[in-house]
Amino acid sequence: MSDDKDASRFEQSAKRAFDESVAGLDGATRSRLTQARYRALEELKPAKRGWQWSLAPVGTLAAAALVAWFTIGQTPTVPGDLQGSVGDLELLLAEEDLEMLDEELDFYGWLEEQPEFASAVDGVG
Amino acid sequence: MTGLALSIARQEMGLDGEGALDSGAAIEAFLKDVEARAYRIAVMGVRDRDEAFDIVQDAMIRLVRRYAHRPSVEWPPLFYRILQNRIRDMQRRRTVRSRVLSFFGGMPSEDEFDPIVEAPAPSNENPLEHVAADDAMRALERALESLPTRQREAFTLRNFEGLDVAQTALAMNCTQGSVKTHYSRAVHRLREVLADHGEEYGNE
Numbered sequence: 001m002s003d004d005k006d007a008s009r010f011e012q013s014a015k016r017a018f019d020e021s022v023a024g025l026d027g028a029t030r031s032r033l034t035q036a037r038y039r040a041l042e043e044l045k046p047a048k049r050g051w052q053w054s055l056a057p058v059g060t061l062a063a064a065a066l067v068a069w070f071t072i073g074q075t076p077t078v079p080g081d082l083q084g085s086v087g088d089l090e091l092l093l094a095e096e097d098l099e100m101l102d103e104e105l106d107f108y109g110w111l112e113e114q115p116e117f118a119s120a121v122d123g124v125g
Numbered sequence: 126m127t128g129l130a131l132s133i134a135r136q137e138m139g140l141d142g143e144g145a146l147d148s149g150a151a152i153e154a155f156l157k158d159v160e161a162r163a164y165r166i167a168v169m170g171v172r173d174r175d176e177a178f179d180i181v182q183d184a185m186i187r188l189v190r191r192y193a194h195r196p197s198v199e200w201p202p203l204f205y206r207i208l209q210n211r212i213r214d215m216q217r218r219r220t221v222r223s224r225v226l227s228f229f230g231g232m233p234s235e236d237e238f239d240p241i242v243e244a245p246a247p248s249n250e251n252p253l254e255h256v257a258a259d260d261a262m263r264a265l266e267r268a269l270e271s272l273p274t275r276q277r278e279a280f281t282l283r284n285f286e287g288l289d290v291a292q293t294a295l296a297m298n299c300t301q302g303s304v305k306t307h308y309s310r311a312v313h314r315l316r317e318v319l320a321d322h323g324e325e326y327g328n329e
């Protein structure tokens with residue numbers, strides 16, 4: 001029991017020492033941290049967050065080109081090696097790590113359920 | 126995902142006007158609350174203020190970019206998980222750099238820590254911060270350095286940051302049982318190491 005009490009007193013003392021050291025941070029450091037926070041919050045702005053959406057017109061054009069290609073009866077030929085290379089290149093150039101996959105899967109799941117997307121896929125296939 | 130769920134998700138992600146304000150204000154308040162403590166923890170982890178600052182900034186950016194849409198109750202463990210990963214990355218990178226440099230000769234290995242060489246330059250020294258970092262905290266920092274990484278992380282998150290066992294387990298990516306074990310061992314070891322600082326650390 002006494003040992004528990006001592007351990008608890010130790011934990012409180014350690015917490016107090018840490019809090020005091022945090023409270024003693026200087027103004028310059030706090031200012032840098034504030035700037036860092038604002039920089040992080042920039043990620044919430046549409047221009048930063050929605051870069052994928054800015055590619056939507058390009059995607060639409062590409063889909064239209066594919067549809068046109070199929071309707072005139074030609075099959076695009078991409079050599080297997082080249083397909084693999086492109087995949088590797090994407091992986092190598094990807095900034096985000098695998099944690100992002102979870103969220104992206106959610107996104108693609110949602111996208112697949114959208115009527116416009118489904119009709120576009122049906123149109124292509 | 127249903128239309129309603131999608132609408133809620135869009136609001137939480139700040140895609141709708143009012144939702145954007147709420148979400149932005151909430152995550153800003155969270156970051157404002159944790160940033161100084163996170164910085165102090167990072168300084169203890171990497172012993173370099175500029176690197177610590179970079180780590181905190183990176184952790185904040187990653188949290189906002191990836192998890193701003195998550196319920197705010199999840200932010201503390203997620204943020205500290207990112208922070209601890211970044212600290213560990215920096216430590217590993219430094220170890221590798223140190224090994225490579227010592228292999229090519231001339232540079233001291235990481236075991237040969239020279240406090241004078243490692244001390245921040247005078248321009249980086251701040252009197253207020255220096256005063257605040259009193260003997261008790263410095264002793265605690267030294268004691269923490271002697272702990273295995275997982276024990277140090279458990280102590281830092283539970284004691285300094287005040288996360289509960291479940292949040293700490295999420296932040297450390299381990300079970301709650303492991304957190305309890307690491308934390309208990311950390312407290313035991315720290316009390317032993319700091320036995321000489323009786324008054325400051327409540328030792329009899």
